[in-house]
Amino acid sequence: MALLAATGIDKRFGGVVALRDASFSCDAGEIHALLGENGAGKSTMVKVLCGVHRPDAGTLALDGKSVDFRDPAAATASGIVPVFQELSLIPDLTVAENLFMQAEPRNRLGLLDRKRMNRDSAALLGRLGFTGIDPAATVRDLSLAERQIVEIAKAIGRNPRVLILDEATSALNSQQVGQVFAVVRQLRAQGVAIVFISHRMDEVRHLCDRATVFRDGQTVGTVEVARAGNDEIVQMMIGRPLREAFPPRPPVAIDPQPLLEVRDLSLGSDLRNVCFTLHRGEILGLSGLEGQGQGELLFALFGIFAGVTGEVRVAGKPYHPGDPRGAMAANLALVPEDRKTQGLILPLPVGENITLATLPDVASAGIIDEAKEDAATGEMQMRLAIKTASMDTPVRFLSGGNQQKVSIAKWLLTGAEVLLLHDPTRGIDVGAKLEIYTLMRDLTAQGNGILFFSTDLAEIVGLCDRALVMYEGAVASELSGPDLTEANLVSAAVGVAASPRAATA
Amino acid sequence: MAAATPTIAPTAASDRVVHRRPFVVRNARLLLVWGLLLLLLAVYIAQAPQFRPREQRTIANSGLTLAVAGFGQTLVVLTGGIDLSLGPMVSLTNSIASEITPKDNPKAMWRTAVIVLAVGALGGLINGALVAYGRLQPIIVTLATASVWSGIALYVRPQPGGFIPAQFSELISGTAFQKQPLQLPFGLSWSVPLPKASFVVVALVVIWLFFRQTRIATRIYAIGSSEGAAYMSGVDVARAKLLAYTLAGIAAGAAGLVTSAQTATGNALAGNVLTLNSIAAVVLGGASLAGGAGSYLGTLAGAYVIALNPSVLFFFGVSPFYQQMFQGSILLVAVSLGALGVFRIRNRMDRL
Incomplete structure (x- = not known):
């Protein structure tokens, strides 16, 4: 019998269907991966499992008994403990206060026993092999990687029966990831079920026993990781025909003078030495899994971030992204993701x-x-x-x-002349999408260049002349011509690309 | 299939040791406001013609209502909210206290105190319920209830007046050990007179230090710092807010009692100035109006800075007409210094 099972789950947000008759189950003592493209429903499923979302239909069962979690606290009390990428740490509290949130040790007077909190916190972090974090430090002063470590420690400190890691190691370096994995394997040996979401296919291969693939809000199937090939898994993740028609690409007549040249654009750990060029008449796609720096790249070019380094030229003239007014003067335009709050x-x-x-x-x-x-x-x-x-x-x-x-x-x-489009077709109907596509083609025909970030792979394949796949803030791969396929985009996005970093032309 | 993973550059985090920030850095704002307070006190003592128990009492009393009301405002601001009904609640409780205490039975002031604190708690509970369960903006809720409390205060006490027992005034705002030294064990005695208001201040500090060590205090900081993260951590956000506003109401009731003692009368407008002054004290004390950061110890110093300011300016011959301007300028300077710490945020859209 499965330790935790979700059956026939439906979940809608307004008119958007996030899960449709989706199912998932995991056993004690296994590490179970959830795989799927952006928006396939993995995260929604995880949030249903741990009480953040209540399903519109379907049942959850723990130890075969039906359960209904009112809020995350209820799920945690039953032993289902999530670690999310969007962190649940309180920035103004100390590491120890965060680790023991809702489970603080108290002395005889009923007051917090801070000494014990700090001592136990140090022990917990030490058990994970991370001794460099003072439990009395404020979380605000930690780096993103350190915060993720604290977040994982917090979950493990709750003695979970089901531990959910949703992109929980995305900011860690390979040594830190190794330490976390060692602990996760120990937990598995102790009979804990671990649900693991990662965009790094190699991590899934190293760590996981089984994988369940989601697509368009539905469960495609569950495979034994050791027996399934990458091709098979990628196929399960895409597995759908092109849904929309795209306007024809005009014959390539590339202007030899680049319209936008970007060299070594960096921003802390969000962008690393990004290089590319965009020509007049071209739609250059930005792809990759969510949160790999695509949005940051557009914002950085438009001058919204301070601390951006690197060289940018627009139509041959040097341009330093400093603020949106400067970007406008350099003939750049950003159509933001959220038209309702940022665009209009x-x-x-x-x-x-x-x-x-x-x-x-x-x-x-x-x-x-x-x-x-x-x-x-x-x-x-x-x-x-x-x-x-x-x-x-x-x-x-x-x-x-x-x-x-x-x-x-x-x-x-x-x-x-340079249009930076941030997922312009998100949340609009198919007909309107087609009009936007046609418009984009008209604009490039008039001599504009478009840098186009989309979370929809079909759009990247159908519309773009070339595409950059981003991974952890860097351009991992550049695809064009016959190589520009959904399978290649997915492979590059999850880090199993057969072709290494492409030329930075 | 050979996995060609992009190489992950080791981040600086790998071997870094993270320590708690040094005491001075952690408490910079607190030290700043206490430094300012000590400076003002030194100027006051140097400039005042005399510094007898009488002057000491005047100083201690001058900031006491604000210090008590500021306790409540601090709790609400820490949750990320604001309480604009604090001043009117002080007025209301002052009006009620002056109305219900019988002249022939001064001892009934105890009953009055209990009733007044209960009224404050009820008002705070209403604010808190509307904010926490009604999910309304604190600024609107408390702006509205401020008008309601003011209206009730004027109904209870249309004209200033009423009765507050002199014994109660002496208890809160008098001077201790002036006539009779305090007998201590081992034949020792204490004969230096102390303003009784200083006992209230010490009590407030002790209450705060205890409160800071409770679970509920951690919850209040947590929801102010990141409500979403607190919810994800299993914190009952609504309950913590409800409690913060209720405690603020009780603090307002207590400030109403202090006003009653100091003025020995009731006035339906007595406390209204405390709303904005308590917010100023909280901000001077280093708390973030966004919530999650701050301490009552800062608010306490801020309250006395605000209270001492007019006297010090008076010694320098500044016309009372300009005092407000100076007061405002001090607030601006203090807040600007505090904003220096915000330069770490690297863009205006706060990481989107």
Whole structure:
């Protein structure tokens, strides 16, 4: 009998189906991997298992008995302890206070026994082989890797029956990962079930006994890791036909002068020596699993982060990303991921949103010239085929696709040539997606260059001329032509690419 | 299949030893505000014509209501909230205290004290329930309840007046050991007069030091620092908030009692100034209005800095008309110094 089993789980967020009749079970004394693309439902399943989300349908059973967790505390009390990538540590408390959160030792007066907390914390961290962290240090002062170690220690300190590691070692170096794995194997020997999510296929191979693959919110199947090949697993992860039609790629007529040249762009540990070039007329895809630095790359180019190093040239002229105004002056435009909070001002009319970034151009002596504004917005409406009752309609009444067009129109008016698109088709319907694709092709035909980050592999394959696959802040691989396939993208993204780092042309 | 994993560069974290930050760094804001307070005190003592028990008592009393109310404001601010109803609650409890104590039975002041603290607790409970379970913004909830408390205070006491027993005033705001030395064991005695308000201050510090060692204090810091992480760690966020606001209400009730003792009367507007002053004291004391960081020990010093400020400015011949301006400037300087620590955050969108 399985230690923990989830059967027929449905979970919807608004209109988005995250899990559909998905199942998962794990036994005591095994390390069980969850695999799948971005948005396949792994994380949602894990959150159902540990009481963060309550399923809309389906059952959870622990030791064969049906359970229903009201909140994470209830799951933890039953011995199901998660470690998430988004950390559950309190930055302003000490390491010891975090390790013993909700389980603090108390003295006879009922007050916290800080001495014992610090001593036990040091012992726990020592057991994991991490002696360099003072339990009295504040979590805010720890590096990301150190925080992950504390997070793992916190979970292990709860004496879990089921330990869930959701990308829990993503910031650790190989030596630290080795130490954590040694402890995880010890726990397995003690009969603990470990659910393991990682984007590093080699980690899954080294550590896991079985793997369950998710795709589009459903369970595809469970395999013995030792018997399944990488190809088989990758096939299970993709396993679907292209869903959308894409506009044809125009014949390649690459301008020899690069539009955007990036050399050794670095940002702490988020971006490491990123090099690439983007030409006029080109759509360059950014792929890889979520959180590998793609978003950071776009933000860094647009000047949102301080501390960015490296060389950037736009149309041959040196450009240092310092702030968004400088980026706009260099003819860069960023269409942010969250159009509702970062891209648009929802209560304002369509027209005012479009001219927001170019007010000086439509104003004379500080007063907005309505004729100029109408001319500018009218042109954009034509060019992008924005469907709206009028330019005075508040933008929140528009469909997702049309909102995204307004967001793009705003930046086209600035005369931007380099467009940085951050997952522009997320959460919009298929028809609108196709319009955005067509628009992107039109824009490149007019001589713009597009750096296009998408979490949807089909888009990268169907739309882009080339694609960079990012892994841990670096460009792990560059794919183009016949090599630009979903299988290659997935392989490169999980670190099993047959082709090593491609040329940084 | 040979796995060609991208090489992972060893991070600097691997062999680094993380220590607790040194005491001075950890408590920089606290030391700053206490330094400021000691400076003001030194100026006061140097400039004042005399420094007799009378002056000592005046100083100790001048910041006491703010010190008591600031205890409550500190708890709420630590959760990441704010309590704008604190001042009106002081007014309300002061009004009630002056109304319900019978003139022929001064001993009934004990009953009055219990009732007043209960009223404060009830008000705080209402704030807390609306914030924690109603999921409303603290600033709106307490802005609204501030008006409600003010309205009730004016209903209870339309004109200033009422009765507070003189014995109670003496108990809180008098001077101890002035007429009678304190007899200690072994034939020793203590004959240096001390303002009774200083006992209240010591009690507040002791209560804080104990409170800081409780689970609930850790919860309050946790939810202010990262509510999501606290929830994921199994903290009952709503209950911790409810408790913080309720304790703040009790502190407001206690401040109402102190006001009653000091003024020996009731006034439906007596405490209103405490709302903003208590927030100023908390901020001067180094707490983050975002929650999660700060200490009552800082608020206490901040309260007396605010209380001493007018006297010190008076000694320098600054017209009372400009005192507010100086007060505001001191607050700005203190907050700016505190903001220096924020430069570590590397971008304005806070890592998105």
